[in-house]
Amino acid sequence: MSEPVTASTRHVPVLVREIVEFLGASEGGRFLDCTFGGGGHSRAILEASPLASVVGIDRDPAVEPMAERLQQEFGDRFQFRVGSFGDCCSQFGERSFDGVLADLGMSTDQLHARRGFSLWEDAPLDMRMDPSLSLTADEIVNNYPLGKLVSLLQAGGVNSGEAHHFAKVIVQKRPIATAKKLAEVVENSAPRKLREKSSHPATVIFQALRIAVNEETAQLRDFLESIPSVIKAGGRLAIITFHSLEDRFVAKSMRHWGAGDTSPAWWPTKSRQRSLGKLLTRKAVRALTEEVQQNPASRSAGLRVFEFESE
Ligand SMILES: C[S@@+](CC[C@H](N)C(=O)[O-])C[C@H]1O[C@@H](n2cnc3c(N)ncnc32)[C@H](O)[C@@H]1O
Structure with a gap:
């Protein structure tokens, strides 16, 4: 995309x-x-x-x-x-x-500041609006156990089936170093019906991560x-x-x-x-x-x- x-x-x-x-x-x-x-x-x-x-x-x-x-x-x-x-x-x-x-x-x-919010930037997975917060998107994507990742995606608006699917893919493809890489991992494993939508299949995944990082x-x-x-x-x-x-x-x-x-x-x-x-x-x-x-x-x-x- x-x-x-x-x-x-x-x-x-x-x-x-x-x-x-x-x-x-x-x-x-x-x-x-x-x-x-x-x-x-x-x-x-x-x-x-x-x-x-x-x-x-x-x-x-x-x-x-x-x-x-x-x-x-x-x-x-x-x-x-x-x-x-x-x-x-x-x-x-x-x-x-x-x-x-x-x-x-x-x-x-913020989206264009190379802070990990954008799907298109080869920037570190940070996503903190307040830089004094301790949790980053990188910690979630690369270290959270599968079950915790599924719950976090669901809480951030990803439907249950997709949360299970994408959480498994993310865990398999670790380490994922940048926002762009994460967007590619999600896009490459997305079912056809998601790839045919006008929004990028990783949009809701990024939204869920941002919601979690910033509480x-x-x-x-x-x-x-x-x-x-x-x-x-x-x-x-x-x-x-x-x-x-x-x-x-x-x-x-x-x-x-x-x-x-x-x-x-x-x-x-x-x-x-x-x-x-x-x-x-x-x-x-x-x-x-x-x-x-x-x-x-x-x-x-x-x-x-x-x-x-x-x-
Ligand atoms: C959509 S922008 C606001 C744009 C603003 N109304 C303007 O006219 O430019 C959202 C802003 O809210 C800030 N923000 C998000 N969550 C916040 C929170 N819990 N407390 C304070 N600021 C927050 C973000 O850092 C960001 O700068």
């Missing part, structure tokens, strides 16, 4: 107009951008109103030069810290922000637990996801927050729980055709927004 043509090797933010509108950034306020990346969303929020300020966080220290640029341009209205949203959101005071954004996954900058499921769970308390009454949370595992998790949490009563109708002593607010997006908002044409990465983005109850 040949490398797909992408519009840019620099990160282009997705659904920017939608984020600015849903967060009401043009009215000003204090915003938290939990996934600063290339800073595109932070910049759009800051440009929307001179009364808007942003706290940006990202677990990848490689984004710091981009953050410094925004600091120079917007002064006190922009602050940045390196950190993981699963760990550091609970450190902000209660009711600190009018709006919070999380644009999950990795950035195009993405635990990060998202901890984030969803801590974030409601840091958002002001009437404030909004916008989350952009890029695959169905994450999207299901986000949708479920937001529906749960919105439900006044989470116990079943037949339950004798109903455990009534006050609704935290309402889901503003019945279905995930998708990029318009024009955006997808300009930025193919936006094709799989889905945005969900929750508004917390006013006092």
